[in-house]
Amino acid sequence: MSQENKEPSAGKIKAMNQNSQAYSSTVHIIGAGWSGLACAATLAQAGISVQLLEAAPLAGGRARGVQYRKSFPDTLLDNGQHIMLGAYQHTLKLFKQLGIKEQDVLHRQSLNLVLYSPHSPVIRLTAPALPAPWHLMIAMLTFKNISLKDRLKLVLMLVRIRLKKFTLTEDCSVAELLNHYSQSQLLIEALWEPLCLATMNTPIKEASARVFLTVLEKSFNHNRQDSDLLFFKSDLSSVFVNKALSYICQHRGNILFKYRVEKIELQTGPLSSNTFIIRTSKQTITANTLILATPAYIAQKLQGRVFRLKPEQSKLKFTYQPICTVYLQYPEHIKLEQVMTGFFGTLSQWAIDHRINKQPGLIAVVISSSGRHLQLPEEQLVDTIHNELKLVQPDLPFWQDYQVVIEKKATFNCTVNINTIRPSFKTSHKQLFLAGDYTRTPYPATLEGAVISGMQVAQHIIEQRKR
Numbered sequence: 001m002s003q004e005n006k007e008p009s010a011g012k013i014k015a016m017n018q019n020s021q022a023y024s025s026t027v028h029i030i031g032a033g034w035s036g037l038a039c040a041a042t043l044a045q046a047g048i049s050v051q052l053l054e055a056a057p058l059a060g061g062r063a064r065g066v067q068y069r070k071s072f073p074d075t076l077l078d079n080g081q082h083i084m085l086g087a088y089q090h091t092l093k094l095f096k097q098l099g100i101k102e103q104d105v106l107h108r109q110s111l112n113l114v115l116y117s118p119h120s121p122v123i124r125l126t127a128p129a130l131p132a133p134w135h136l137m138i139a140m141l142t143f144k145n146i147s148l149k150d151r152l153k154l155v156l157m158l159v160r161i162r163l164k165k166f167t168l169t170e171d172c173s174v175a176e177l178l179n180h181y182s183q184s185q186l187l188i189e190a191l192w193e194p195l196c197l198a199t200m201n202t203p204i205k206e207a208s209a210r211v212f213l214t215v216l217e218k219s220f221n222h223n224r225q226d227s228d229l230l231f232f233k234s235d236l237s238s239v240f241v242n243k244a245l246s247y248i249c250q251h252r253g254n255i256l257f258k259y260r261v262e263k264i265e266l267q268t269g270p271l272s273s274n275t276f277i278i279r280t281s282k283q284t285i286t287a288n289t290l291i292l293a294t295p296a297y298i299a300q301k302l303q304g305r306v307f308r309l310k311p312e313q314s315k316l317k318f319t320y321q322p323i324c325t326v327y328l329q330y331p332e333h334i335k336l337e338q339v340m341t342g343f344f345g346t347l348s349q350w351a352i353d354h355r356i357n358k359q360p361g362l363i364a365v366v367i368s369s370s371g372r373h374l375q376l377p378e379e380q381l382v383d384t385i386h387n388e389l390k391l392v393q394p395d396l397p398f399w400q401d402y403q404v405v406i407e408k409k410a411t412f413n414c415t416v417n418i419n420t421i422r423p424s425f426k427t428s429h430k431q432l433f434l435a436g437d438y439t440r441t442p443y444p445a446t447l448e449g450a451v452i453s454g455m456q457v458a459q460h461i462i463e464q465r466k467r
């Protein structure tokens with residue numbers, strides 16, 4: 001199937017092409033993050049053999065379980081706290097296809113937000129059991145500790161964006177959108193900013209209003225369950241990644257770990273048949289159908305020199321935003337009032353109580369996007385967060401253990417007009433495809449976006465092969 005390390009000559013490549021006839025129907029996927037795994041599982045289900053090439057020693061990419069040895073030696077934590085929404089239909093469908101039962105792996109909670117601040121009374125938004133969007137209308141009208149005037153402005157905004165079908169003639173920032181709908185400073189700080197950071201990991205002054213409206217439409221406009229919050233009951237590798245890998249391997253697929261793809265070349269054969277020569281850190285592999293399921297900056301580097309880029313792909317200038325998760329272990333009896341608690345006017349943005357994953361006393365605090373927290377020494381950051389948690393639990397004892405995880409390129413910056421540079425999964429070569437959260441899906445960089453992109457490439461290849 002392949003040659004070791006050395007650059008093969010043209011003669012050797014010809015021989016490899018002949019040897020690889022048996023593999024000609026195999027689809028090669030570079031990257032075993034959620035998009036690569038979703039793609040591989042969908043192809044595998046359709047009886048198409050797949051081979052995944054993954055640079056890391058583990059699958060899962062930006063959403064995986066990690067063993068942090070110094071702290072928490074007996075537990076797998078995630079590389080950062082993740083949550084899903086009820087609207088993540090493709091991910092839920094994929095779980096089902098892999099035999100993962102929702103009730104075994106996810107804790108579902110209807111929309112119920114509680115937000116604490118050192119400068120304001122506690123704010124509560126509770127959605128009643130009514131059909132969408134009435135559940136949200138009533139939640140907004142009964143928003144605790146928000147003035148009647150602000151509640152009416154909120155409802156009016158929802159009515160007006162619904163009338164416009166959650167679309168905009170021209171993209172603008174989320175801050176401009178909120179200003180247009182006369183949202184008060186308190187509503188922006190206590191509701192809109194935390195929501196925008198949680199869903200798009202981009203500050204409201206930069207975030208694309210168009211993408212934000214799509215997220216609102218998908219979460220609040222169809223079924224009440226779409227706005228549910230879904231919390232993982234275990235680490236992401238146990239919940240999904242390992243199950244996807246077993247499924248793929250049981251369906252004629254395989255995965256090669258520590259195979260970092262360094263270069264891709266195109267070899268034109270007889271009758272204009274094309275073969276991709278994939279040079280990895282270990283072997284050179286040939287492929288007829290290839291999917292790059294890596295982050296945008298890697299995909300561009302790998303395909304950039306060989307293939308003619310489509311105009312929008314040549315402009316692929318993504319910037320990235322970090323996400324910081326601080327895991328704090330308290331004595332087991334410590335509980336927050338809610339599984340998820342919001343904060344504003346603080347460094348902490350959201351705190352998730354891990355009692356749902358049978359990790360009592362473990363609290364994960366998420367800080368999206370850049371900010372002064374990235375400049376603080378670790379101990380000072382942890383102390384600040386510990387003190388902020390006291391807003392919820394005034395008699396919180398001292399923490400027993402902690403772990404700070406900063407993912408520097410957690411997501412692409414979902415800025416104004418971002419959709420004009422997000423590429424389609426198709427490239428100028430009919431057997432080369434892109435998958436990943438950055439490709440053109442309705443979502444910002446999310447698990448759902450990654451899964452949608454992987455599934456749509458797989459579906460396209462399945463259709464291609466039927467023809």
Ligand SMILES: Cc1cc2nc3c(=O)[nH]c(=O)nc-3n(C[C@H](O)[C@H](O)[C@H](O)COP(=O)(O)OP(=O)(O)OC[C@H]3O[C@@H](n4cnc5c(N)ncnc54)[C@H](O)[C@@H]3O)c2cc1C
Pocket residue numbers: 030031032033034035036053054055056059060061062063079080081082083084259260261262293294295298323324325407409410411435436437438445446447448449450
């Ligand atoms: C801390 C954090 C918190 C997040 N929170 C949420 C959340 O709450 N909800 C949500 O929906 N989303 C969240 N996200 C976003 C979500 O994790 C990502 O959108 C999703 O995991 C992206 O998947 P992907 O397959 O597109 O890319 P990736 O996960 O980046 O996968 C790409 C894979 O390609 C591999 N690779 C790269 N280069 C090469 C190479 N040269 N050769 C071979 N392999 C290569 C990588 O090792 C990786 O495994 C969060 C992300 C982070 C980091």
